[in-house]
Amino acid sequence: MEPLNHLDSFVQSAEGGSFSVAARRLGLTPAAVSKNVARLEAALGLRLFQRSTRSLTLTEGGERLLRQISAPLQQLQDAMADVAQDDGQPSGTLKVGVALAFGRMYLLPLLAEFVQRYPGIMPDWHFDNRPVDLIGGGFDVAIGGGIDLTPGVIARELAPVHIVATAAPRYMAGRPMPRHPADLAALDGIARRSAGSGRLRNWTLRNAKGEEGVAEHRASAIFDDPEAMAHAAALGMGLALLPSPHATPYLERGELIRLLPGWSARTGPLSIYYSSKKLLPAKTRLFVDFIVERFREPAFARRISGM
Template sequence: MMSNLADMEIFARVVTTGSMSAAARDLGLSPAVVSKRLGRLEDRLGTRLLQRTTRKIALTEDGQGYYERVQAILSDIEEAEAFLARRAEDARGTLKISAPTSFGRMHIAPYLVPFMKANPGLTVNMQLSDEMVDIVGDGYDLAIRIGELSDSTLVARRLAPVHRILVAAPSYIAERGMPRTIEDLDNHVCLAAHNNDPWRLEGPQGAVVYRPTGPLQTNSSELVREAVLAGLGIAQRSTWDIGPDLAAGRLVRVLPDYTASRNVALYAVYPSRQFLPAKVRLFIDYLAEIYGPVPYWESHATPDRNQS
């Protein structure tokens, strides 16, 4: 089996370099040995893989199909070996992270210290912003994002579900009344940061898109939160943000039959799955363990901050 694998590697190197002599130099073998091993491989497979002339080497139709599959096998073997090597790595260097302002402050920052204590060779550079950063262009190792997953060349891992609901302060409802239908929102003050506009809701009749209008315009999600708590109007908020306020009665649900799109979730987004650095893998696994399939904010519980 190992001999067959070596022959496959020789064949792939010949195709990649375009000549037996170049492949022989790369592999530290003589051209005669390379030619002999290719002949043995073709004899074993019972087909010609390469057309050889004095000037070039070309793949046959069978050779092309075989080469594509051999490349996949060799790549899988390389990735398997790299996986084992990465398992033994420590998280070192600088881990540059982008995260939403409110979520980062409330649900990442409190758990950074135990992670850093468990990885003393690591420096964390965390940037909190509600703007969409260019992960590759700005040199981030990963970004924590909340939303619907879109097609991208980046890799995303789903960390937790995100539930968004409509809420208002009891004082606002006492003054303006409780809306009973989506259409009733037209007669109410609706609050939304620009990155949360429009409201994409799912209700008894399916998907609904509502464009909130109100006297407050801001790019700050935290300002919207303070405004709804102060009784200014109705807002769409995530349960990770206002769960304790609901439990304490500082906010109440509005139109409870409607929630935001079920496709909204919390994701860790990073440039490439291949050869993922240990520092990135460990941090993503750490957050996934903290949040779990049913995040602690859904039950208003607080996880152990000392976990690592």
């Protein structure tokens, strides 16, 4: 297996641009990665990298080797991972990227069942609201929205997500209930700033008849996190236009009420992202199928979509 480790260190260093990046992906030290690459160079009689204190650049021979071995090496590793089993069960570490609140509310409760089914698979979950770099970060799976479909990544849609208008009962006490999105202009609310662009988000709500209305309100606060918006709205700070997965738990507990039932805005779908390679490791394939199956359950799907 040593030559495979040497090749893996080379490929990860080439793709990551440094021994340090490769070391993080492989769970090794930078010195160990550098030694593996040096042994590969000695075996080939060929220098693969031009090294300096600040950069790691492929030589012409290194570029040629990378083109020739990247795909076959990945296929071999996937095949080995697919048959590597512990008492007939798939095994290995499953690195998953999920958003903080969404992961805690909806995905973490599913984890116990998955682990019970496949005890040989070790969950390595990373909770972060920022979209992950699936390939560069060494993730097996990411779940969320707005992740770039870079080369080598595919997405399977799990559920549509809608933006719904909500407010705390105590905030609405003594105030007339809005009947049209234009009526929201008379209310205070928590505005959302896009984490990517820094701009305030604007929403156009639609109903089943196809009617539209811009949802504008007086901003009493500006947040960049929908879970914080939901919590602030539940505290009575004003209305909040929330993604349905974040609104649902508060609506179910009665901490928020739905304003303008039947009106919503469609946002990007919630998807599960994974490598587009033909032969997925068993651990990844089983997890993807497990999550897709759960999201197809009608009750679960309704909670996510808010419809």
